Amino acid sequence: MDYVNRKRPQPKKGAGKGKGKRGAAAKANTQKVAKPVPWLIVILALVLIGGFAYLLYQINGKGEEKAAAQKLDTSKQAIDQLPELPEERWQYIEELENKEVQVDVPELQAGPPKLMQCGSFRSQSDAESLRARIAMVGLESQVRASEGSNGRWYRVILGPYETKRAAERDRHKLQRSQVFGCAIWNWNLD
The missing domain is CATH 3.30.70.1070 (Sporulation related repeat)
Known part of the structure:
Protein backbone atom coordinates (compact mmCIF):
# COMPACT_ATOMS: atom_id res chain seq x y z
CA MET A 1 0.00 0.00 0.00
CA ASP A 2 1.33 3.44 -0.89
CA TYR A 3 1.23 5.44 2.33
CA VAL A 4 2.95 8.50 0.88
CA ASN A 5 0.55 9.30 -1.93
CA ARG A 6 -2.67 8.27 -0.23
CA LYS A 7 -5.22 10.93 0.63
CA ARG A 8 -5.97 11.81 4.18
CA PRO A 9 -9.36 10.81 5.46
CA GLN A 10 -11.89 13.59 5.59
CA PRO A 11 -13.37 14.34 9.02
CA LYS A 12 -16.91 13.24 9.51
CA LYS A 13 -19.56 15.84 9.29
CA GLY A 14 -20.51 17.28 12.59
CA ALA A 15 -17.33 16.23 14.38
CA GLY A 16 -16.05 18.95 16.64
CA LYS A 17 -19.21 20.98 16.25
CA GLY A 18 -21.10 19.18 18.92
CA LYS A 19 -22.17 20.74 22.11
CA GLY A 20 -20.46 20.12 25.37
CA LYS A 21 -16.92 19.55 26.54
CA ARG A 22 -15.86 17.41 23.60
CA GLY A 23 -16.50 20.11 21.04
CA ALA A 24 -14.70 22.78 23.05
CA ALA A 25 -11.66 20.55 23.65
CA ALA A 26 -11.41 19.77 19.95
CA LYS A 27 -11.46 23.47 19.10
CA ALA A 28 -8.82 24.25 21.72
CA ASN A 29 -6.50 21.60 20.24
CA THR A 30 -6.77 23.01 16.76
CA GLN A 31 -5.81 26.53 17.83
CA LYS A 32 -2.23 27.04 19.00
CA VAL A 33 -1.67 29.22 21.95
CA ALA A 34 1.50 31.35 21.76
CA LYS A 35 3.46 31.26 24.99
CA PRO A 36 5.36 34.39 26.01
CA VAL A 37 9.16 34.22 25.54
CA PRO A 38 11.02 34.33 28.87
CA TRP A 39 13.32 37.25 28.00
CA LEU A 40 14.94 37.26 31.40
CA ILE A 41 16.32 33.71 30.90
CA VAL A 42 17.53 34.53 27.37
CA ILE A 43 19.39 37.64 28.56
CA LEU A 44 20.90 35.79 31.52
CA ALA A 45 22.15 32.98 29.21
CA LEU A 46 23.75 35.49 26.82
CA VAL A 47 25.53 37.27 29.71
CA LEU A 48 26.88 33.96 31.04
CA ILE A 49 28.15 32.89 27.60
CA GLY A 50 29.81 36.27 27.06
CA GLY A 51 31.45 36.15 30.49
CA PHE A 52 32.79 32.65 29.87
CA ALA A 53 34.22 33.70 26.49
CA TYR A 54 35.91 36.75 28.08
CA LEU A 55 37.45 34.55 30.79
CA LEU A 56 38.84 32.14 28.21
CA TYR A 57 40.29 35.05 26.22
CA GLN A 58 42.05 36.43 29.31
CA ILE A 59 43.72 33.17 30.33
CA ASN A 60 44.68 32.14 26.79
CA GLY A 61 48.47 31.67 26.51
CA LYS A 62 49.38 32.86 30.02
CA GLY A 63 50.06 29.32 31.23
CA GLU A 64 52.34 28.60 28.27
CA GLU A 65 54.36 31.78 28.89
CA LYS A 66 54.88 30.91 32.54
CA ALA A 67 55.89 27.33 31.71
CA ALA A 68 58.37 28.51 29.03
CA ALA A 69 59.94 31.03 31.41
CA GLN A 70 60.19 28.42 34.16
CA LYS A 71 61.75 25.90 31.79
CA LEU A 72 64.33 28.47 30.62
CA ASP A 73 65.30 29.22 34.23
CA THR A 74 65.73 25.53 35.11
CA SER A 75 67.81 24.86 31.99
CA LYS A 76 70.16 27.75 32.86
CA GLN A 77 70.55 26.38 36.35
CA ALA A 78 71.21 22.88 35.03
CA ILE A 79 73.93 24.14 32.67
CA ASP A 80 75.60 26.00 35.53
CA GLN A 81 75.57 22.86 37.71
CA LEU A 82 77.05 20.45 35.13
CA PRO A 83 80.43 18.98 36.01
CA GLU A 84 83.36 19.17 33.63
CA LEU A 85 83.64 16.51 30.95
CA PRO A 86 85.80 13.58 32.05
CA GLU A 87 88.71 12.44 29.95
CA GLU A 88 88.10 9.54 27.62
CA ARG A 89 89.18 6.27 29.16
CA TRP A 90 88.40 4.06 26.19
CA GLN A 91 91.33 3.08 24.05
CA TYR A 92 89.63 0.65 21.68
CA ILE A 93 89.10 3.35 19.07
CA GLU A 94 92.84 3.81 18.51
CA GLU A 95 93.51 0.10 18.85
CA LEU A 96 90.95 -0.97 16.27
CA GLU A 97 91.97 1.57 13.64
CA ASN A 98 95.14 -0.33 12.80
CA LYS A 99 93.79 -3.86 13.13
CA GLU A 100 92.69 -6.15 10.32
CA VAL A 101 90.23 -8.94 10.75
CA GLN A 102 91.06 -12.11 8.87
CA VAL A 103 88.40 -14.70 8.26
CA ASP A 104 88.90 -18.12 6.74
CA VAL A 105 86.10 -18.81 4.29
CA PRO A 106 85.96 -22.39 3.08
CA GLU A 107 85.55 -22.80 -0.64
CA LEU A 108 82.29 -24.21 -1.88
CA GLN A 109 82.54 -27.75 -3.02
CA ALA A 110 81.13 -28.18 -6.45
CA GLY A 111 78.71 -31.06 -6.56
CA PRO A 112 77.78 -33.15 -9.56
CA PRO A 113 76.49 -31.30 -12.62
Missing part, protein backbone atom coordinates in the same frame (compact mmCIF):
# COMPACT_ATOMS: atom_id res chain seq x y z
CA LYS A 114 72.83 -30.34 -12.54
CA LEU A 115 70.31 -31.00 -15.27
CA MET A 116 66.87 -29.47 -15.49
CA GLN A 117 64.01 -31.53 -16.88
CA CYS A 118 61.03 -29.49 -18.04
CA GLY A 119 58.85 -32.25 -19.41
CA SER A 120 58.49 -35.91 -20.29
CA PHE A 121 56.17 -36.88 -23.14
CA ARG A 122 55.01 -40.02 -24.95
CA SER A 123 55.10 -38.34 -28.35
CA GLN A 124 58.11 -36.64 -29.84
CA SER A 125 55.97 -33.83 -31.33
CA ASP A 126 54.85 -32.70 -27.84
CA ALA A 127 58.46 -32.68 -26.67
CA GLU A 128 59.54 -30.66 -29.71
CA SER A 129 56.77 -28.07 -29.14
CA LEU A 130 57.97 -27.55 -25.54
CA ARG A 131 61.54 -27.30 -26.82
CA ALA A 132 60.37 -24.55 -29.23
CA ARG A 133 58.66 -22.65 -26.39
CA ILE A 134 61.89 -22.84 -24.38
CA ALA A 135 63.86 -21.61 -27.39
CA MET A 136 61.55 -18.56 -27.58
CA VAL A 137 62.70 -17.67 -24.05
CA GLY A 138 66.31 -17.75 -25.24
CA LEU A 139 67.46 -21.02 -23.68
CA GLU A 140 68.80 -24.09 -25.41
CA SER A 141 67.26 -27.46 -24.58
CA GLN A 142 67.53 -31.04 -25.81
CA VAL A 143 65.00 -33.78 -26.44
CA ARG A 144 66.27 -37.17 -25.31
CA ALA A 145 64.54 -40.45 -25.86
CA SER A 146 64.67 -43.01 -23.04
CA GLU A 147 63.36 -46.53 -22.74
CA GLY A 148 61.57 -47.45 -19.57
CA SER A 149 59.55 -50.35 -18.27
CA ASN A 150 56.37 -48.68 -19.53
CA GLY A 151 57.56 -47.69 -23.00
CA ARG A 152 59.46 -44.93 -24.76
CA TRP A 153 59.53 -41.42 -23.27
CA TYR A 154 60.84 -38.16 -24.72
CA ARG A 155 62.38 -35.88 -22.07
CA VAL A 156 63.06 -32.15 -22.56
CA ILE A 157 66.31 -31.38 -20.73
CA LEU A 158 68.36 -28.21 -20.16
CA GLY A 159 71.94 -28.20 -18.94
CA PRO A 160 74.33 -29.33 -17.62
CA TYR A 161 74.72 -26.56 -15.03
CA GLU A 162 77.75 -26.37 -12.76
CA THR A 163 75.81 -24.81 -9.85
CA LYS A 164 72.24 -25.07 -8.69
CA ARG A 165 72.01 -21.27 -8.65
CA ALA A 166 72.54 -21.09 -12.43
CA ALA A 167 69.84 -23.72 -12.93
CA GLU A 168 67.45 -21.80 -10.64
CA ARG A 169 68.06 -18.61 -12.62
CA ASP A 170 67.00 -20.35 -15.87
CA ARG A 171 64.02 -21.97 -14.15
CA HIS A 172 62.78 -18.54 -13.03
CA LYS A 173 63.14 -17.26 -16.60
CA LEU A 174 60.99 -20.13 -17.78
CA GLN A 175 58.38 -19.54 -15.07
CA ARG A 176 58.05 -15.90 -16.13
CA SER A 177 57.36 -17.18 -19.64
CA GLN A 178 54.63 -19.56 -18.39
CA VAL A 179 56.71 -22.76 -18.61
CA PHE A 180 56.13 -24.55 -15.32
CA GLY A 181 57.07 -27.93 -13.92
CA CYS A 182 60.84 -27.83 -14.47
CA ALA A 183 62.79 -29.85 -11.91
CA ILE A 184 66.50 -29.72 -11.16
CA TRP A 185 68.28 -33.07 -10.72
CA ASN A 186 71.78 -34.35 -10.06
CA TRP A 187 71.98 -36.40 -13.25
CA ASN A 188 74.76 -37.70 -15.38
CA LEU A 189 74.65 -37.27 -19.12
CA ASP A 190 75.50 -40.93 -19.67
Whole structure:
Protein backbone atom coordinates (compact mmCIF):
# COMPACT_ATOMS: atom_id res chain seq x y z
CA MET A 1 0.00 0.00 0.00
CA ASP A 2 1.33 3.44 -0.89
CA TYR A 3 1.23 5.44 2.33
CA VAL A 4 2.95 8.50 0.88
CA ASN A 5 0.55 9.30 -1.93
CA ARG A 6 -2.67 8.27 -0.23
CA LYS A 7 -5.22 10.93 0.63
CA ARG A 8 -5.97 11.81 4.18
CA PRO A 9 -9.36 10.81 5.46
CA GLN A 10 -11.89 13.59 5.59
CA PRO A 11 -13.37 14.34 9.02
CA LYS A 12 -16.91 13.24 9.51
CA LYS A 13 -19.56 15.84 9.29
CA GLY A 14 -20.51 17.28 12.59
CA ALA A 15 -17.33 16.23 14.38
CA GLY A 16 -16.05 18.95 16.64
CA LYS A 17 -19.21 20.98 16.25
CA GLY A 18 -21.10 19.18 18.92
CA LYS A 19 -22.17 20.74 22.11
CA GLY A 20 -20.46 20.12 25.37
CA LYS A 21 -16.92 19.55 26.54
CA ARG A 22 -15.86 17.41 23.60
CA GLY A 23 -16.50 20.11 21.04
CA ALA A 24 -14.70 22.78 23.05
CA ALA A 25 -11.66 20.55 23.65
CA ALA A 26 -11.41 19.77 19.95
CA LYS A 27 -11.46 23.47 19.10
CA ALA A 28 -8.82 24.25 21.72
CA ASN A 29 -6.50 21.60 20.24
CA THR A 30 -6.77 23.01 16.76
CA GLN A 31 -5.81 26.53 17.83
CA LYS A 32 -2.23 27.04 19.00
CA VAL A 33 -1.67 29.22 21.95
CA ALA A 34 1.50 31.35 21.76
CA LYS A 35 3.46 31.26 24.99
CA PRO A 36 5.36 34.39 26.01
CA VAL A 37 9.16 34.22 25.54
CA PRO A 38 11.02 34.33 28.87
CA TRP A 39 13.32 37.25 28.00
CA LEU A 40 14.94 37.26 31.40
CA ILE A 41 16.32 33.71 30.90
CA VAL A 42 17.53 34.53 27.37
CA ILE A 43 19.39 37.64 28.56
CA LEU A 44 20.90 35.79 31.52
CA ALA A 45 22.15 32.98 29.21
CA LEU A 46 23.75 35.49 26.82
CA VAL A 47 25.53 37.27 29.71
CA LEU A 48 26.88 33.96 31.04
CA ILE A 49 28.15 32.89 27.60
CA GLY A 50 29.81 36.27 27.06
CA GLY A 51 31.45 36.15 30.49
CA PHE A 52 32.79 32.65 29.87
CA ALA A 53 34.22 33.70 26.49
CA TYR A 54 35.91 36.75 28.08
CA LEU A 55 37.45 34.55 30.79
CA LEU A 56 38.84 32.14 28.21
CA TYR A 57 40.29 35.05 26.22
CA GLN A 58 42.05 36.43 29.31
CA ILE A 59 43.72 33.17 30.33
CA ASN A 60 44.68 32.14 26.79
CA GLY A 61 48.47 31.67 26.51
CA LYS A 62 49.38 32.86 30.02
CA GLY A 63 50.06 29.32 31.23
CA GLU A 64 52.34 28.60 28.27
CA GLU A 65 54.36 31.78 28.89
CA LYS A 66 54.88 30.91 32.54
CA ALA A 67 55.89 27.33 31.71
CA ALA A 68 58.37 28.51 29.03
CA ALA A 69 59.94 31.03 31.41
CA GLN A 70 60.19 28.42 34.16
CA LYS A 71 61.75 25.90 31.79
CA LEU A 72 64.33 28.47 30.62
CA ASP A 73 65.30 29.22 34.23
CA THR A 74 65.73 25.53 35.11
CA SER A 75 67.81 24.86 31.99
CA LYS A 76 70.16 27.75 32.86
CA GLN A 77 70.55 26.38 36.35
CA ALA A 78 71.21 22.88 35.03
CA ILE A 79 73.93 24.14 32.67
CA ASP A 80 75.60 26.00 35.53
CA GLN A 81 75.57 22.86 37.71
CA LEU A 82 77.05 20.45 35.13
CA PRO A 83 80.43 18.98 36.01
CA GLU A 84 83.36 19.17 33.63
CA LEU A 85 83.64 16.51 30.95
CA PRO A 86 85.80 13.58 32.05
CA GLU A 87 88.71 12.44 29.95
CA GLU A 88 88.10 9.54 27.62
CA ARG A 89 89.18 6.27 29.16
CA TRP A 90 88.40 4.06 26.19
CA GLN A 91 91.33 3.08 24.05
CA TYR A 92 89.63 0.65 21.68
CA ILE A 93 89.10 3.35 19.07
CA GLU A 94 92.84 3.81 18.51
CA GLU A 95 93.51 0.10 18.85
CA LEU A 96 90.95 -0.97 16.27
CA GLU A 97 91.97 1.57 13.64
CA ASN A 98 95.14 -0.33 12.80
CA LYS A 99 93.79 -3.86 13.13
CA GLU A 100 92.69 -6.15 10.32
CA VAL A 101 90.23 -8.94 10.75
CA GLN A 102 91.06 -12.11 8.87
CA VAL A 103 88.40 -14.70 8.26
CA ASP A 104 88.90 -18.12 6.74
CA VAL A 105 86.10 -18.81 4.29
CA PRO A 106 85.96 -22.39 3.08
CA GLU A 107 85.55 -22.80 -0.64
CA LEU A 108 82.29 -24.21 -1.88
CA GLN A 109 82.54 -27.75 -3.02
CA ALA A 110 81.13 -28.18 -6.45
CA GLY A 111 78.71 -31.06 -6.56
CA PRO A 112 77.78 -33.15 -9.56
CA PRO A 113 76.49 -31.30 -12.62
CA LYS A 114 72.83 -30.34 -12.54
CA LEU A 115 70.31 -31.00 -15.27
CA MET A 116 66.87 -29.47 -15.49
CA GLN A 117 64.01 -31.53 -16.88
CA CYS A 118 61.03 -29.49 -18.04
CA GLY A 119 58.85 -32.25 -19.41
CA SER A 120 58.49 -35.91 -20.29
CA PHE A 121 56.17 -36.88 -23.14
CA ARG A 122 55.01 -40.02 -24.95
CA SER A 123 55.10 -38.34 -28.35
CA GLN A 124 58.11 -36.64 -29.84
CA SER A 125 55.97 -33.83 -31.33
CA ASP A 126 54.85 -32.70 -27.84
CA ALA A 127 58.46 -32.68 -26.67
CA GLU A 128 59.54 -30.66 -29.71
CA SER A 129 56.77 -28.07 -29.14
CA LEU A 130 57.97 -27.55 -25.54
CA ARG A 131 61.54 -27.30 -26.82
CA ALA A 132 60.37 -24.55 -29.23
CA ARG A 133 58.66 -22.65 -26.39
CA ILE A 134 61.89 -22.84 -24.38
CA ALA A 135 63.86 -21.61 -27.39
CA MET A 136 61.55 -18.56 -27.58
CA VAL A 137 62.70 -17.67 -24.05
CA GLY A 138 66.31 -17.75 -25.24
CA LEU A 139 67.46 -21.02 -23.68
CA GLU A 140 68.80 -24.09 -25.41
CA SER A 141 67.26 -27.46 -24.58
CA GLN A 142 67.53 -31.04 -25.81
CA VAL A 143 65.00 -33.78 -26.44
CA ARG A 144 66.27 -37.17 -25.31
CA ALA A 145 64.54 -40.45 -25.86
CA SER A 146 64.67 -43.01 -23.04
CA GLU A 147 63.36 -46.53 -22.74
CA GLY A 148 61.57 -47.45 -19.57
CA SER A 149 59.55 -50.35 -18.27
CA ASN A 150 56.37 -48.68 -19.53
CA GLY A 151 57.56 -47.69 -23.00
CA ARG A 152 59.46 -44.93 -24.76
CA TRP A 153 59.53 -41.42 -23.27
CA TYR A 154 60.84 -38.16 -24.72
CA ARG A 155 62.38 -35.88 -22.07
CA VAL A 156 63.06 -32.15 -22.56
CA ILE A 157 66.31 -31.38 -20.73
CA LEU A 158 68.36 -28.21 -20.16
CA GLY A 159 71.94 -28.20 -18.94
CA PRO A 160 74.33 -29.33 -17.62
CA TYR A 161 74.72 -26.56 -15.03
CA GLU A 162 77.75 -26.37 -12.76
CA THR A 163 75.81 -24.81 -9.85
CA LYS A 164 72.24 -25.07 -8.69
CA ARG A 165 72.01 -21.27 -8.65
CA ALA A 166 72.54 -21.09 -12.43
CA ALA A 167 69.84 -23.72 -12.93
CA GLU A 168 67.45 -21.80 -10.64
CA ARG A 169 68.06 -18.61 -12.62
CA ASP A 170 67.00 -20.35 -15.87
CA ARG A 171 64.02 -21.97 -14.15
CA HIS A 172 62.78 -18.54 -13.03
CA LYS A 173 63.14 -17.26 -16.60
CA LEU A 174 60.99 -20.13 -17.78
CA GLN A 175 58.38 -19.54 -15.07
CA ARG A 176 58.05 -15.90 -16.13
CA SER A 177 57.36 -17.18 -19.64
CA GLN A 178 54.63 -19.56 -18.39
CA VAL A 179 56.71 -22.76 -18.61
CA PHE A 180 56.13 -24.55 -15.32
CA GLY A 181 57.07 -27.93 -13.92
CA CYS A 182 60.84 -27.83 -14.47
CA ALA A 183 62.79 -29.85 -11.91
CA ILE A 184 66.50 -29.72 -11.16
CA TRP A 185 68.28 -33.07 -10.72
CA ASN A 186 71.78 -34.35 -10.06
CA TRP A 187 71.98 -36.40 -13.25
CA ASN A 188 74.76 -37.70 -15.38
CA LEU A 189 74.65 -37.27 -19.12
CA ASP A 190 75.50 -40.93 -19.67
